[in-house]
Amino acid sequence: MDTLTPKLETTLQEIRETGLWKGEREILGRQGSHVETAAGRSLNFCANNYLGLAGDPRPAEAAKAALDRWGFGMSSVRFICGTQDQHRALEREIAEFLGTEDSILFSSCFDANGGIFEALFGPGDAIVSDELNHASLIDGIRLCKAARHRYRNANLEDLRAKLTAAREAGADQVVIVTDGVFSMDGSYAPLPGICDLAEEFRALVMVDDSHATGFVGEGGRGTPELFGVRERVDILTGTLGKALGGASGGYVAAGQAIVDMLRQKARPYLFSNTLAPAVVAGSREALRIAAGAHAEREHLVRIAALFRERMGAAGFELLPGTHPIHAVMFPGEDGARTAGAVAARMLDLGVYVTAFSFPVVPRGKARIRVQLSAAHSEDDVLACVEAFTRARDGVSAT
Structure with missing residues (x-):
């Protein structure tokens, strides 16, 4: 007798209702600074592709x-x-x-x-x-x-x-x-x-x-x-x-x-x-x-600093640091839901990012983790910041 499935279905529904569901989006091609998804071509800011070699x-x-x-x-x-x-x-x-x-x-x-x-x-x-x-x-x-x-x-x-x-x-x-x-x-x-x-x-x-x-x-x-x-x-x-x-x-x-x-x-x-x-x-x-990727590493340092500067100027809360990983924070009880909504809206705007919430991070500390690649240009970074701003403002208005 299957007594496990009903229990799992209840828990899965709770995960969905609390905004903690982790979906998977299919990429229609190779990994890179830009990727194709069902939503179209998007700037990709959520891969560990720091030197851009996954698509090289x-x-x-x-x-x-x-x-x-x-x-x-x-x-x-x-x-x-x-x-x-x-x-x-x-x-x-x-x-x-x-x-x-x-x-x-x-x-x-x-x-x-x-x-x-x-x-x-x-x-x-x-x-x-x-x-x-x-x-x-x-x-x-x-x-x-x-x-x-x-x-x-x-x-x-x-x-x-x-x-x-x-x-x-x-x-x-x-x-x-x-x-x-x-x-x-x-x-x-x-x-x-x-x-x-x-x-x-x-x-x-x-x-x-x-x-x-x-x-x-x-x-x-x-x-x-x-x-x-x-x-x-x-x-x-x-x-x-x-x-x-x-x-x-x-x-x-x-x-x-x-x-x-x-x-x-x-x-x-x-x-x-x-x-x-x-x-x-x-x-x-x-x-x-x-x-031998000296120029690529120098470029990565520059665009990481640019992203932090522009996101701070736009009023976002970022955890401090200099690494190409940038934690854009959405704290509080509704943070997980807000982060998820912002990430979804950004994909509509052509920027692919992922929201993280409990149990991947502690409760109340939801975030969108942005990861830069040496394959990104300065214009890519500025487009990402603009999409963050538009998505946040749009979610806040609803």
Whole structure:
């Protein structure tokens, strides 16, 4: 007897009625600064396509060539017969780019974060995690038997208190875990202070740099490079699915012993199919392009500043920061509904953005997250600001 469906239908209706429903719009073509949807051609301001490489023909051409040479898929996990020499080549290239001894590929960064903790830490260890860390970090930590401590977002005083508690409890290995960039806020983790505390308390530092690798810091090497702490960060995780081509795949970059242990024990690595050959080839080309994308990174900084300036002048509330992620806030009880209505109206105006509300963000802190790409022009940014203004005014009038 199906007793589950009626319960689910009731909950789904509640989600719709409270304005928290997360719909999916179909894109009729490739990802880019402009996309085609059923509503027509729109400026796209809600992809993680920071360098514009998702729609760039160069990674796509590399992927096409790889289909002929390497085939469509591997039909295996890595340690059985699923490792091509190009998989190891990409791992070495990621490690060289980030300045680590080695790296290891996963099907996604979610899998990388999901598999790392159980493989490296256990009873007697302690994990100290920022409260706003990505869901993949939270889930990975839950799978581990180490003691868990959560500190307030980017709060070094609270981090010190949690580290003190971990050491007083007799923890052996202690690791501080943080996003390099908090994806819903567009804010940076205070890595210099985190690294100082790590040295004081003899702790490791792990950073998920998914929203930074390729376009933040000198040469696009991420937040540790931006803050000058590259040699003080022990473990870096990241994705190939954002700035580095936008396809799929993730990685862990670290010292040799850490990477070797993950090859032996990380369950998502051991029991997941190998990353597809075409994705590997396209990602290698994207990484090569990103390493030399100096002009694109400078342009991204300029248009990010322009967007913030013009949105502030138009009376919008944005969370502070300099990252290409911009959280346009719609606070309060009706914020989720308002944000959703503004996003829908903007699509009618030819600008594609997405509203976020609970449970993706805390209740009462609904927002539209705007993400800029190096493929956007200044005129694109100004058109986005104009659409925000018109949509807000139109929603307010109804």
